[in-house]
Amino acid sequence: MNRKTTPLFGAAIALALTLAACGGGGDGGGTGTTGGGSPTGSSDGDATIGVGSLYEPQNLDNTAGGGQGVTEAFNGNVYEGLFRLTDDGKVENLLAEDYKVSEDGLTYTFTLRDGVKFHSGDPLTSADVKYSIEKVTAKDSQSARKSSFEAIKKIDTPDDHTLAVTLADKSISFVYNLSYVWVVNDTAKDLATSEDGTGPYKLGAWKRGSTLSLDRFPGYWGTAASNKQVVFHYFTDAAALNNALLTNAVDVVTSEQSPDALAQFSGNPDYKVNNGKSTTKLLLAFNDRKAPFDKPLVRKAVSSAIDDKKLLTSIWGEYGTLIGSMVPPTDPWYEDLTSVNPYDVNLAKKELSDAGYPNGFSFTLDTPNYDPHPTAATFIKSELAKVGVTVTINVITADEWYTKVYKNRDFAATLQEHVNDRDVVWYGDPDFYWGYDNPQVAAWVKEAERSDTTEAQTELLKKANRQIAEDAASDWLYLYPQIVVASSKLSGYPVNGLNSQFYAYGIKKG
Amino acid sequence: MTTYLLRRMAFLVVSLLLACAVLFLLLRLLPGDPANSLLSVGATPEQIAAARHQIGSDRPLPEQFATWLGQMARLDLGTSFVSTLPVGPEIAARLVVTVPLTLLSFLLAVVVAVPVGFVAARRSDRWYGLLLNGVSQLGIAVPVFWVGMLLIWAFALYFRILPAGGFPQDDWADPADAITSLALPVVTVALVMSASLIRYVRSATMDVLDSDYLRTFRALGSSFPGAMWRHGLRNAAVPVISVLGIELATTFLGAVVVESVFALPGLGSMLAKAIAQHDYPVVQGVLFVSTFGVLLIGFAADLVQRIIDPRLRGTLSRSPR
Numbered sequence: 125m126n127r128k129t130t131p132l133f134g135a136a137i138a139l140a141l142t143l144a145a146c147g148g149g150g151d152g153g154g155t156g157t158t159g160g161g162s163p164t165g166s167s168d169g170d171a172t173i174g175v176g177s178l179y180e181p182q183n184l185d186n187t188a189g190g191g192q193g194v195t196e197a198f199n200g201n202v203y204e205g206l207f208r209l210t211d212d213g214k215v216e217n218l219l220a221e222d223y224k225v226s227e228d229g230l231t232y233t234f235t236l237r238d239g240v241k242f243h244s245g246d247p248l249t250s251a252d253v254k255y256s257i258e259k260v261t262a263k264d265s266q267s268a269r270k271s272s273f274e275a276i277k278k279i280d281t282p283d284d285h286t287l288a289v290t291l292a293d294k295s296i297s298f299v300y301n302l303s304y305v306w307v308v309n310d311t312a313k314d315l316a317t318s319e320d321g322t323g324p325y326k327l328g329a330w331k332r333g334s335t336l337s338l339d340r341f342p343g344y345w346g347t348a349a350s351n352k353q354v355v356f357h358y359f360t361d362a363a364a365l366n367n368a369l370l371t372n373a374v375d376v377v378t379s380e381q382s383p384d385a386l387a388q389f390s391g392n393p394d395y396k397v398n399n400g401k402s403t404t405k406l407l408l409a410f411n412d413r414k415a416p417f418d419k420p421l422v423r424k425a426v427s428s429a430i431d432d433k434k435l436l437t438s439i440w441g442e443y444g445t446l447i448g449s450m451v452p453p454t455d456p457w458y459e460d461l462t463s464v465n466p467y468d469v470n471l472a473k474k475e476l477s478d479a480g481y482p483n484g485f486s487f488t489l490d491t492p493n494y495d496p497h498p499t500a501a502t503f504i505k506s507e508l509a510k511v512g513v514t515v516t517i518n519v520i521t522a523d524e525w526y527t528k529v530y531k532n533r534d535f536a537a538t539l540q541e542h543v544n545d546r547d548v549v550w551y552g553d554p555d556f557y558w559g560y561d562n563p564q565v566a567a568w569v570k571e572a573e574r575s576d577t578t579e580a581q582t583e584l585l586k587k588a589n590r591q592i593a594e595d596a597a598s599d600w601l602y603l604y605p606q607i608v609v610a611s612s613k614l615s616g617y618p619v620n621g622l623n624s625q626f627y628a629y630g631i632k633k634g
Numbered sequence: 635m636t637t638y639l640l641r642r643m644a645f646l647v648v649s650l651l652l653a654c655a656v657l658f659l660l661l662r663l664l665p666g667d668p669a670n671s672l673l674s675v676g677a678t679p680e681q682i683a684a685a686r687h688q689i690g691s692d693r694p695l696p697e698q699f700a701t702w703l704g705q706m707a708r709l710d711l712g713t714s715f716v717s718t719l720p721v722g723p724e725i726a727a728r729l730v731v732t733v734p735l736t737l738l739s740f741l742l743a744v745v746v747a748v749p750v751g752f753v754a755a756r757r758s759d760r761w762y763g764l765l766l767n768g769v770s771q772l773g774i775a776v777p778v779f780w781v782g783m784l785l786i787w788a789f790a791l792y793f794r795i796l797p798a799g800g801f802p803q804d805d806w807a808d809p810a811d812a813i814t815s816l817a818l819p820v821v822t823v824a825l826v827m828s829a830s831l832i833r834y835v836r837s838a839t840m841d842v843l844d845s846d847y848l849r850t851f852r853a854l855g856s857s858f859p860g861a862m863w864r865h866g867l868r869n870a871a872v873p874v875i876s877v878l879g880i881e882l883a884t885t886f887l888g889a890v891v892v893e894s895v896f897a898l899p900g901l902g903s904m905l906a907k908a909i910a911q912h913d914y915p916v917v918q919g920v921l922f923v924s925t926f927g928v929l930l931i932g933f934a935a936d937l938v939q940r941i942i943d944p945r946l947r948g949t950l951s952r953s954p955r
Contacts, residue, residue: 183717189717189718316718317719332724332727332728333903334800334803334897335800337803355803357897359799359897360906360907361894361895363895364894365897367786367791367798368897370791371791371794371797373797373798373800531682
């Protein structure tokens with residue numbers, strides 16, 4: 125079997141694990157698309173765009189385990205939310221024309237856009253929106269955004285165009301969170317295999333294991349899609365995906381996961397390799413509850429002993445970014461914190477001896493069995509050997525990781541990719557698997573959510589982000605690149621792929 | 635013959651039941667809980683328990699097995715843990731890729747292997763006989779995905795005359811399209827398969843060529859082609875057919891790998907993905923259907939052997955070669 129296949133399946137599971145959170149859903153339609161190739165000459169408005177991807181939907185319902193794949197294909201293309209998250213991370217009005225927040229910050233009143241129709245022809249009403257939010261918060265919902273809406277106390281629909289949501293507690297992220305709620309027709313059936321959204325495309329056909337096609341919806345309320353049809357082609361093998369692009373069977377690859385394959389595109393004028401910003405961070409996550417990693421100084425020493433830049437270059441070449449803390453550049457509270465725990469072997473040795481480990485120590489690193497974790501683990505082992513720390517690498521499957529590390533917290537340190545945007549808030553939860561417990565950070569995170577303005581929220585989360593870096597709560601090895609490779613004939617495609625979304629309606633060919 | 639058929643069919647059912655039990659148990663021996671594949675980071679213990687309950691992994695094994703057998707008896711292959719969609723229709727949809735892929739590869743392999751194997755045996759003392767033998771040895775050593783990658787490189791990327799992978803969205807609506815998509819995968823599987831078949835055909839033919847009855851028949855004045863036609867082929871065919879039965883089953887395994895390399899939406903790629911996701915109903919469904927297929931092929935091979943070789947009638951198992 126192709127050696128690349130197995131790790132990719134593994135990665136797919138890990139993504140399912142970590143990503144269900146982001147696969148939770150979303151809304152859509154970003155005009156913030158800034159795709160590559162210069163659109164010279166006239167483009168063909170009736171073109172069919174072939175999109176190659178490794179992430180086939182499990183089913184078509186994002187509250188029933190549709191996963192990352194259905195977000196990629198449907199978010200903003202087939203389904204829309206009250207708000208949309210643009211490709212550069214901003215929240216814009218979409219199906220909500222306007223909204224007002226009450227004095228106490230607890231009641232949000234949304235006015236819906238006029239003249240919006242579902243693909244079935246039904247008009248959009250506030251009852252549909254209420255139904256859609258309740259679908260996410262329902263008991264049996266598998267949406268990972270479910271917990272974001274715990275603060276909702278009641279939803280009222282005073283008239284067809286107005287929706288009023290009352291919260292039990294202030295929540296500045298409420299509007300942002302709503303961008304993950306797909307507005308679905310409340311009379312729609314069989315959502316696992318069909319759809320009834322308001323987006324610029326309706327579902328053509330889904331041939332499982334192979335392709336999913338989207339056809340331009342003639343009754344769309346907004347600007348019509350700039351292409352007639354989009355066909356997602358699904359692959360399980362990265363080499364097969366690249367071959368499809370090389371033979372023009374697809375025009376664009378949503379997320380290139382095989383660094384070695386980039387060379388065949390980057391030197392070729394027929395293709396454009398776009399180096400976008402992802403939200404996927406590779407973490408060396410310590411168990412902050414247990415010695416020796418309960419001491420911040422030990423964690424800082426380990427962080428300083430590892431040359432992150434060398435690791436990133438060895439895996440991704442010139443792609444990817446160093447971040448130094450949990451927040452990626454597309455989050456509003458990003459700042460460059462790479463200098464907080466710089467790569468400095470002497471500093472690391474000094475910190476180790478200050479922490480009471482002049483002769484180092486040894487620990488076991490639980491390493492998921494798929495790329496890039498084993499490579500990173502080997503690298504970390506050799507780096508830490510230089511400061512006297514002995515690493516035993518314990519390779520485990522994604523499933524075992526979930527049980528051993530995530531559920532039972534039975535680990536010293538582990539490697540894991542964390543894919544979501546705005547997920548620095550996990551450091552405010554002392555019960556999370558890594559057990560980082562700083563009451564100050566927890567208070568900041570909580571207070572940030574209760575802020576009146578995004579400025580105040582941003583300020584507080586910046587503080588939290590800085591504090592976790594100073595405590596080396598984890599070691600943030602690097603931020604993955606988001607590499608979209610496309611035919612140079614193509615323009616208008618998203619390059620950042622935030623939370624796996626892929627807005628296709630702006631893509632032009634020719 | 636009727637008694638034989640009945641006994642053979644009972645044997646088929648028992649084998650199928652045993653196979654079911656084995657694959658059910660083996661799947662449960664894998665570490666990890668399938669419920670995990672439904673959950674995301676941030677899942678609460680209640681969500682975990684709910685997921686386990688939903689897919690039934692919290693119930694005792696014998697109960698799970700009984701439930702599954704009951705479903706099978708009603709021809710219901712269950713519902714996928716991951717997609718929450720029924721397994722049966724998806725298997726049916728994927729058979730339209732895997733069955734033609736397997737049969738076409740098999741046919742091509744037989745068409746190539748029988749004459750080549752015969753020549754390799756008849757002319758085993760000539761340079762080309764030795765060459766054919768050598769090439770077939772080499773062919774056995776080559777992994778199927780590697781052949782696939784070479785063919786893709788040559789015919790899809792370099793000459794650009796065949797697609798690198800994929801299958802038409804409308805399946806067999808345009809047979810020419812479908813055949814074009816299957817061309818490289820079929821050649822890939824057939825090449826690797828014919829390598830081992832050639833060796834079986836060669837050794838079966840050698841046995842016949844060395845046999846006393848053939849020499850006697852020639853001594854009585856028959857021509858070589860006449861002797862081969864009347865007695866040789868029929869004798870050589872018996873062991874070859876039993877091997878063909880096994881090889882046809884192996885082709886399915888080849889398809890698992892090849893479907894990934896060529897991005898074909900067949901049973902193989904379905905199985906590979908389901909295993910990675912611990913999606914037991916899908917894995918069980920695919921393995922059940924393919925086990926059933928393999929047992930049927932064995933059944934057919936046994937019948938054909940009995941028709942060709944009257945000496946076997948009255949025995950239950952295949953003759954030792």
